[in-house]
Amino acid sequence: MINELMIIIFTPLITGVIAWLLDIKGLREGISILGAAVPLAYLIQAHQTLTSQPSIQYSIVISGFKFEFLLYHLSWIFAMIAGVVGFAAVLGMASTTKDSYEWLFALMSLTGVYGIFLADDLISFFIFWEIMTFGSFMMVLKYNRKASLKYFLLSVLGAYSMLLAIGILYAKVGALDFTTIQQTLYQDAMRGVLGTNTLLSRNDMLLIFGLFLIAFGVKAGMFPLHVWAPDAYSETNQSYTAMFSGVLSKAGVYGMLVIYILLGTRLMYQFGRIGAAPKFGYVIAFLGGITIIVGGLLAALQEDIRKLFAYSSISQVGYILVGIGVGSALSIEAAIYHAISHALFKGLFFLIVATIVLRTGKTEFKDMGGLAEKMPITFAMTFVAILSLAGIPPLVGFASKWLLFEAVIHENMPILGGMIFFGSAIGFVYLIRFTYAVWFGQRPTDLDDTKDTPIPLAIAMGILALLNVVFGIAPGLVATELNKIFGKEIIKGTIWELNIGFGRYNGLLITIWLVTGIVIAGIIYFLGAKVRRVPVTDTYQGGNPVTMEYNLTIRRNFFLPLKETLAFWLRISFDRLYQDIGRWVEDLAETLRNYIYNGNVQAYAWYLAIILLILALWGV
Amino acid sequence: MSQYASLLIALPLISAFFVPIIKAIGKKVVMPFLVLITAIQMGMATWVFNEVYTTGKPIIIMAGGFRPPVGINLYIGHFAALFVLIIAVASFFMAIFSMKAITVEPKDKYAMLSLLLMLGATGMISTGDIFNLFVFMEITAISAYALTAYNKSGEASEAAMKYIVLGGIGSSFFLVGIALIYGSLGTLNMAQIAQLAGQMNPTVAQAALAMLVFGLGVEAELFPLNAWAPDAYQAAPHPVTAMFSAFVVKAGLYALARILYLTHAVGSWGHILRLLIILGTLTVVIGEFSALRQTNVKRMFAYSSISQVGFIAVGFALGTQAGVSASIFHMVNHAIVKALMFMAVGYVALELGGVTLEDFKGLGKVMPLTAFAITVGAISIIGIPLFNVFWSKIQLILAAMKAGKSGVIALILGASLVEAVYYIRLIHLMWFEEGSRERTRIKENFVFGTIMLLLVALIIIIGVAPNMTWNIVQKASADIYNVAQYIKNVPLLPGVSP
């Protein structure tokens, strides 16, 4: 019997390969969508199973390794993120993909993500991590070598760091499955508390933690390892980016949770706490906080839609990291909640960007404007997405952000609190810039015959937009699932209400009163005189007459004052630093080669002599 | 029955000397003859492989019926059976490839030399006598020198010259090492050396081992004894390069590992392991770095091949069974991948007349199948899951970590990052960049395409389902690692001691 976990994990890959081999237009899309839908269906079904039993397990031995897979509440939630957003992204790709190459690798990365979420031992975790990286890398490679190389190098750096950490753990613990490692390290911590010698030294723990942090930080886009994300997210099929940013970055987040699961107790024992948060978590949280700010500010200064959202993605993942770093049960739940909402709204955003790019063929703000009239459906979706990302009640973005704020601030983290506040404001800032430059204002004449979204994309966006609204109005739906992770009621309240003791949020109530407020405003509005629709040229420009030929909308350098204010900080760039290092390494390599393999046989003979000398002196 | 296995040595040897006669029959028959012989060899190797792995017992062939240590014996254990097969298969594929790839006359010399190369490598792997090992090594080396120079270009002669100088120095020291061992133990039989290794005078043992390692280091391309390799790889005819990478260097590595583990009772064993690890790591790092800015793709692959060899050496030098297993696994995978890639590069060179990066631009449109093969090979070498090299790499890394060599692994992984860079550049170049020259699509040779696809399929099959290969490899590694078993397997003449 084939286990359902295997079906969940491998269906996308298999369908991807089939779609790639068949390469018949229409058929490949259908197969691929099926490939994304089947795991989702199985996951939804698994929800039933998980109510009666704590987890679903599967294990297999390959190449001397025992691969274990486990579906329990935490992984179910993450897998559902992958399922829903992945499905939507695949639907979107049905409209935007032109060849089967993309299907293969997009679905391969989906398989990778499922594998990561369901893996219950480090080796399968690593393997699927690599599969995911590879799949997404190939998606970028097609569009841009430099971006993909940057992505791949940093990812592989992360992956190798993880491998080293896994290796150290394996060397010390002698096992690779989560359960054993967790128990061993827990016992190790207990040994430490009792004062006996521990299995792993302080330096070991520091090393393992650091390596894992690099590994997961890269994928999550954590500062200062975020530099790949803006390029990689933007230089690929934008429908795929919905998955890339919405789901793949969650693998990094999930990895951070894995740190907690595996090493939490041991690290806590080793390094203690700052205030209420574990010290190691504080590192994550603080880097997350910086990520929010850096990502947000850079997002506001971008001139390319795709880049804006790429940076925005980085910024939003920063929130999640803050939540995870703070490390209380509530904050972790909040972080996961935000992971869900981030996947939903950012997936939606990238599908919107995909639509725009598909229909206009342009990506820069300077070529856009006034599309709201031409693409009303897309704009409606954008509206939902914007409200959600900006954290406007009653959408899901607010519910999760609210939870996160409360969780972080409640743990007495003033500086982090300030950082996340700043982050929410910067969210407004770059969203409005996007809205203004793309949807409003004067429309360049070459966009006059822009069509609205194709149907698969519309369905995909519709799914995500609906979930954005539903999970915002009824946050309890998510909270019940989150509570199952810890097995106790951390977030109380009803389906409409989140109640965490020191704060309450009721999505339904807010919706009702917001509607009431708007109705009141509407009454006043409709009592007034009739309105007349005027064109965009009929605006006040200091009395000057205007025509459509001249651009009235500020499309470039919209936040110039911000740039000026931040001029000092903007000179510091980690991207450049890495590039310099890369160039330096290449030069070194070249010099090295020229010196060593210089083509001179006398020199080569000398090498032999030297080695012989070393052999003699060493005394082997 | 199992005595027929000696034909593995005899057949290429005899047929090599038949080549002039064949030539007399007809010039055109020479290459088909080569293919035929390698095919027969492959058949035999398959049979031997099957025999060894089904019975689980090594095939011991005593030359002239004299039992060792008096007579020379061949020992075709699990490892040898596996590698004899690989050698035969690689030779067979390359023989087919050389039908088109070898254009320079005299082809009969080529056929002869490549048969001798195969013979030498097979002999190195299957011999049970250390002096015999030296002889086979010399056969391999000398035919390799000649084959390197086969293209008769200045570049080729220079490369061959370098190879001869360095190889010559290496083998002379190897011989000195053997002499020392013989002087100390009075035996040349490997099993007996293993038996008696503990009794050796430590100083002599040290010196002898140093010489042996030094000598084999040249063949096994350890840094900095590998200086000949890039030139030779680049200058040699394409099938020869593939053979170098696929089995010649592997034979050297095998010899290194075999001697190393046979003498593990020697007091200074730990030292030599440490030295080997250092050399292996340096090989990896320097090899990868050298490949980084290479514009000649063949040379780039050569450097890459060198660094992979360093990887294997590190695995052997860990001194644990896990390390040996991983190394052998890596050897198998590397042989497959590099055979594929050198063949593909050679094919590109044949069709397009050059192997610089410029020639590779837009290859995906000109020669899609070849480009695909190179891509799969490159991806595999980078170490992506679902491709074969991943498994051996991760096994090796975990083995090294288990042995407490995290620093070394960190260095090696760092070097692997560099590897990713140049392979990705190549892949992007092939598929997504337009060449400066207008080129039409070339109709690819059906046979070569089939061979390449076969190898690609092998890469992916091992990548997706590595279990079978892994089991084979584990048995092979036990063959090398478990010296006690080895001694027991060889029917030493009782009572004969030095």
Add this chain to the structure above:
Amino acid sequence: MVDWRLFEPLFEFARKRSLWIVSFCTGCGGIEMPPLMTSRYDLERFGMMANPAPRMADLFLITGYVTPKTLKRIIITYELQPDPKYVMAHGSCPLNGGVYWDSYNAIKHLDKYIPVDVVIAGCMPRPEAVMDGINKIMEMIENGTADSWKRYKENYEWYKKNQDELFGEGWREREARRWIPWLMDKKEE
């Protein structure tokens, strides 16, 4: 819809007591505005407020001479204002050309181009005179005679004809285009 006629007196009162001014200060009349707004005369007593945006303004104040070039802006700004809107011409120049009576390049009669409710003569009218004018327009609003916006609508053809006679047909488009090359140059710098 609700019949709002019942509330019309309230509305008229509000309109009268809440005149937001958009002022066109090209001429020397502009200098008379600060004393009006500041502590000496303090127009805000009457709920008047200077307002830079014509969309929410009620009273259009033309303070001084009008040239063809400025007239174009005046017309455009006037048309941007929502009804009901009022125009007050300030000083002799808009009334009859004033000292520029024989200038080749000044508009002598503003009310040929847009309707004017109140004209304040004088060169310049002192703030008291302006306040008198404002008082006048307030009265007119109260008794419903400040109906220039209605007149503009009713006699739009005539105003249009006068404007076109002065500037030529399609002057708005032309005027707008005139600036494009200049703006484009600016962009490239």
Add this chain to the structure above:
Amino acid sequence: MITSMIGIALKAFLILLYATFVGFMFMGIIRIVTARIHRRVGPPIYQPILDTIKLLSKKSNITHGLIYDFGVLYALGATILALMFIPLGSISILRAYGDLILITFLLEIPMLGIMFAAMSSGNPWAGLGSQRALLTLLAVQVPLGFAIVALAEFYDTFSTYQIVMAQQTAGWSITYLPLLLAAVAYDIVLQAMFGKEPFDIMIAPGEISLGPMVEFGGKHMGILQIQHAIALFAETLFFSNIFLGGAVVTAFASSILNTLASLGILLIKQLAVLLIAIFIGAIFPRFTIDQAARFYWKWPTIIAAAGAILAAL
């Protein structure tokens, strides 16, 4: 059930009416006090009401599309929503849900509606004004955030109502050093939230023609006037509640008297907050946007962060 709902609706209506009225009065007071500082007479206190009536009774209105209308409605709706959550004595309807973070967000989002509407007009001034408004928002967000953090950490609750109740027994927030610092920072932030000098660069009347407001006229502007009034009321009320002790009078036997007394006390506190803002606004010139950002990211942030850290200790 029905009766209680009607009761709630009635109460909400009354609160709304009261807030609107007081808000308009506040707007009038701003104008009068500013005038007096300028040594002018100033308009009557009911002037903003007249303005609003005038704007609403305009006979022609323009629109730039659906978002233009919706943004305005959304702004007012969200302001009403925010109002409902802020404790007003003991009579606020949703005070149980009056969460600090929620209210802080709700007080900001009307601006988002206005921005939407303004930008959809396509007027460059509106774009520029929105940009400035957003950057001001960004600038104030840091000290604002720290101030809120300080409060939440000091009282260990996010419920505004509970904070008010705590102040009834323990004294006003500003009597504690951390919260005093927070209050100072918040008050500076309030200056920008009111759109008063020196942080009114976003509307800069002479320079960019009221910025975001440039295209609003007629009933849109009228609705925004109402929104402004309610927002003014809500913001001052929020400040009075969290820093100045709020007001929950229980001295009288009659609940109506209690309510009236509470409202009275609150009104005085709100006026105090408002007057500070007016005084500062009347005597300062305008900061450019980068100056404003640098200012906010320096002193108020330091003050508020100090408050937050002290509160956390």
